[in-house]
Amino acid sequence: MKRLAVWAFGWVIGMCGLAAQPAKKPMDLGRQWKVHQWILPAADLDGKWTRMGDSNTFDVDYINRVTKQHVFSRVTVISWTGNRIVLSIPDSTAKMVGTIGLDGRTIRGTVEPCPAGSHCGWTAQTDLQPPPTEVARKYSASRSLSMDDLGKVWKVHDFTNEGYDYYGTWTVPKAPGEPIEFEYKNKADGAQAKGSFVLGTMSGRVVLIFHQGRRKYLRGTVQPDGKTIKGTADWCRDPRQCGWEATVAK
Secondary structure, eight states, rough: OOBBBEEEEEEHHHOOOOOOOOOOOOOOOOSEEEEEEEEETEEEEEEEEEEESSEEEEEEEEEETTTEEEEEEEEEEEEEEETTEEEETTTOOOOOEEEOOTTTTTEEEEEEEEOOOOOEEEEOOOOOOOHHHHHHHHHHHSOOOOOOOOEEEEEEOOOOOOOOOOEEEOOOSTTTEEEEEEEETTTTTTOOEEEEEEEEEEEEEEEEEEETTTEEEEEEOTTTTEEEEHHHHHHEOOOOTEEEEEOOOO
16 A cells, blocks of 8 residues: 655645644643544545654554545644644644544544635544543533522523613522512612512523513523523513523522
């Protein structure tokens, strides 16, 4: 099977401009990644990256599905911040930029810039060792919640009613069908309002709240911090001017 020299990899991938830059500090990158990269229609590359010792550089061994030829080179991880990872390849000026999935090991990415007229991207199954705190943060930000996770009292800013800018509290039940008691004060004139909504269902991180007067729903999404809920209402036309936000107070 014909093997291409390293410069050929620079030609195939270098079209997308991946410059080699030394990494400053070794990262916990695992040992071997299974990678699929494409710069279509010129190259459809499948293979593995093997880490060189404890460095941030990998030996690359691809086969180009388009030409059926092997391609060899090296890639270097130049930064890894949060779920964003950036790599370089010799003899080029752009980068491979990837987003690490919630499992901490799957990566999907792009090539920046991608040549005009081409379709570029890459995926990797890795044995990365993400920091335990990062894994915990991602799990916490994505896991499904129940009303038991959201306390009993919310501080609320409700601007779903035109002409009113309400601030106040909701006393929140745990079971669907039970009342949410609210107490508001209008920011402009201090006018007070009291009443109730009806707690609807909660799915994943989205909670439904029934407005009995309008016979429509307020809908809120729990944010990654697990304490803030941002929402809108079925009668809102512009979410920038009509919505609500709550923070779990206790």
